[in-house]
Amino acid sequence: MTRVEQVMQAIRQRIAARLLPSGAKLPSIRSFAEIMATSKSTVVDAYDRLAAEGLIQSRRGSGFFVAGHLAPLTLAEIGPKLDHAIDPLWVSRTSLDANDGMLKPGCGWLPASWMPEDGIRRALRALARSNSSTLTDYASPLGLQPLRQLLSRRLGEHGIEVSTNQIMLTDSGTQAIDLLCRFLIEPGDTVIVDDPCYFNFHALLKAHRANVVSVPYTPNGPDIELFAQALKSHCPRLYISNSALQNPTGAALSPLTAHRILKLAELHNLSIVEDDIFADFEHEPAPRLAAFDGLNQVVHIGSFSKSISASLRCGFIAARQDWINGLIDLRIATSFGGNRMGAELVLFMLKEGGYRKHMDGLRTQLARSMGDTITRLKALDIVPWNEPRGGMLLWCRLPDGIDAAEIAKYGLEKGVVFAPGNVFSQSQTANSYMRFNVAQCGNSRIFDVLSEAIAVQATSANA
Structure with a gap:
């Protein structure tokens, strides 16, 4: 985006997050220029465009104010705009809406047959x-x-x-x-x-x-x-x-x-x-x-x-x-x-009494799947961050130079839903990590798609 568009987006996000409700006064041109580390003329241009859109209004001698009624709360507009591959809400929708033909190693629940x-x-x-x-x-x-x-x-x-x-x-x-x-x-x-x-x-x-x-x-x-x-x-x-x-x-x-x-x-x-x-x-x-x-x-x-x-x-x-x-x-x-x-x-x-028996068997089944999944991931140079003492979740580091978001995009094209690391990271510093659900990793096609996606990235990086 241009600098003017960046200023406009910052104001839109504040309004979407209700940090600037209807009727609220916007920051002064001087102060917002300092906040955005840009020129006052850039902020003036951005405010004028937002006023032309009807989102804000100018009051002579008083400044700029949010126009209209309180906007409906839109979670996707709060904070920086994320790529679909690392947008938590979009990843959740994809996992919940996925048909039976989709493989879901990135979801956080057990297969129906394990319940x-x-x-x-x-x-x-x-x-x-x-x-x-x-x-x-x-x-x-x-x-x-x-x-x-x-x-x-x-x-x-x-x-x-x-x-x-x-x-x-x-x-x-x-x-x-x-x-x-x-x-x-x-x-x-x-x-x-x-x-x-x-x-x-x-x-x-x-x-x-x-x-x-x-x-x-x-x-x-x-x-x-x-x-x-x-x-x-x-x-x-x-x-x-x-x-x-x-x-x-x-x-x-x-x-x-x-x-x-x-x-x-x-x-x-x-x-x-x-x-x-x-x-x-x-x-x-x-x-x-x-x-x-x-x-x-x-x-x-x-x-x-x-x-x-x-x-x-x-x-x-x-x-x-x-x-x-x-x-x-x-x-x-x-x-x-x-x-x-x-x-x-x-x-x-x-x-x-069947519940305790079910959970005993489930813990054994998950431990077996955990070992199998770790072995298959290590063969692709995907290394566990730690080896959990139970459960279904495994947090792994990808090979050097491999971006988890790109893996997720490639997986969706192939009918596999992965969970890239930055979906879980507020600081967006986990792009080289991925979460796997070992209970959902029984199909070998998951590892074939992972191998292909890693190879595609590596080839692109070397080109």
């Missing part, structure tokens, strides 16, 4: 025989009490002491984070995320107009020195992370790092959301921040989308009692009642 279908069918038959209130009535805002009692016992196995009334069911882990963002932050507040981290964290925080700051992630958790610097420099309100089988790296938080994070959180009055969606995939439990903290500044969330069924949409929030009371009101305001049938199905699955 406990027989147990789900038994649960559905049992639910069909339930009383009419179970099938038709609204659920309590807290959610099904027997399931919350069971969750309390399960959390206790990880050292998280929590009463039934400190647990609120949600329709998913994503809804849990959305409610907590509504509850804990205001537009403009700073939120810390890992780099790399689950890409939907980025999208959700955009929707809440948060200022996102990322901290590099290590095999033991966030880089603690840089984490401390970020807290001191940015005064964040919230930190969102996984403590076990972090997405996308598969790494686990060490006890030492966990203790240091909590000390810093206490010092800086930082709230923490601990996303534990992969809890049942661990071979050996990692430390939980919520266990060390006692649910004082840490909120613990989970879901059964990965282990039982993504169709059920059942998750939960475990938090201190006074926060749960506030979250109940938000839950009523945004969705009124909960998903009662989904909760009943999850309860049936967890109480039935």
